[in-house]
Amino acid sequence: MNASDGKDDRPGSFSADGWQPVSRGPGRGGAPDAPNTAPGSFSPIDGPPQSAPPPQQGVRISVPSAAELLLGIPWALWSFGVVSSVAAWFSPDWVSLLIVVLWVVSGVVVVWPATEDFIAKYLYRLRRPTLMEQQKLDISWRTVCARAGVDPGHYRLWVEESDTINGAAVAGHSVAVTRWALNNLPPRQLQAVLAHELGHHRGGHPWATLLVFWYAQPGRLMVSLIQALFRLGGRVPALGCVIVGFFTLALAGLILNSMIFGNWSWAGYAILPFLVPIPLAWFSRRAELMADRVAGELGYARDTIAFLYDLQSQGQDVARRAAGWRGAMYATHPTLADRIRTLERYAQGTRA
Secondary structure, three states: OOHHHOOOOOOOOOOOHHHOOOOOOOOOOOOOOOOOOOOOOOOHHHOOOOOOOOOOOOOOOOHHHHHHHHHOHHHHHHHHHHHHHHHOOOOOHHHHHHHHHHHHHHHHHHOOHHHHHHHHHHHOOEEOOOHHHHHHHHHHHHHHHHHHOOOHHHOEEEEEOOOOOOEEEEOOOEEEEEHHHHHHOOHHHHHHHHHHHHHHHHOOHHHHHHHHHHHHHHHHHHHHHHHHHHHHHHHOHHHHHHHHHHHHHHHHHHHHHHHHHOOOHHHHHHHHHHHOHHHHHHHHHHHHHHHHHHHHHHHHHHHHHHHHHHHHHOOOOHHHHHOHHHHHHHOOOOOHHHHHHHHHHHHHHHOO
8 A cells, every 4th residue: 555665565575675664763763574483472673673663652541531531430339339239148148248349349350460371362352373474563563662662661562363354452461463464454453453452551541441341340230131031022012011001100199209309319310321322422422533543643643544545445334324313423433534534634634
């Protein structure tokens, strides 16, 4: 996709010249000649001995990440109510209290670095790259990190066994790309995908997403159970009448209690989680645009645009348009057209 410099960037091509990072001045070093023998990791022997690793850049919590954490509070409160109710079935009281405390502190375990590999393997279904895959990833990832001024060894690289074109920033210090993207994308576009995922990490988005996901699970499990009851009621009319009547009376009682005693906190507590997904999806779309912006700032604006045009030509936006306004409202990613327009404005403004 970079024909102007005379390099072969055809899908699947791999040449040493096409993978050399842009010079960042003395001391930055270049691409490694060979991968580390441990796939997914880096060590000082990967780089030239005379160059020190670039300074590590800390995570800055972006506005979308902070908003996602705040919007996750209603679901966390629902989950707390579910866990507390279940714990109340146990006796003695210290057992119930222990269950609640363990659930509250479980979020710390989820973001604990020691559990990062477990989350990547079993929650996100990722695998370590092979040695050949590691060679491509090492060179491309070091190029991106050299541009960003971060230590490439601070992150772990993974591969998602998928034929789709995608990447993922996993909570902790993990970055993943799909097998198809790794084997078929031109070098510059692969670097653009990795730069986008680095942008998510720099904004703290993976951490916020994982925490909100984790603390929302008991509440979402309860909602899924209620939805299953309504589906069952739809197949069995008599049971459906009982289920609908029960929830109608419960809701009516809640509203009546609020009207009589003037306490609407319970009504808001019950309704708010159903309103949260709309602004949560909006901020998630903003996080994607911000990650695109980071890729643009690292010099990959036009490469990302070319990559997005390829996705668009494959009909990636067709299902999104078919979903109509409801799909647009709850979508966690912007349309490809929106991402392209945003990056094109950035590229024109900076003449990147």
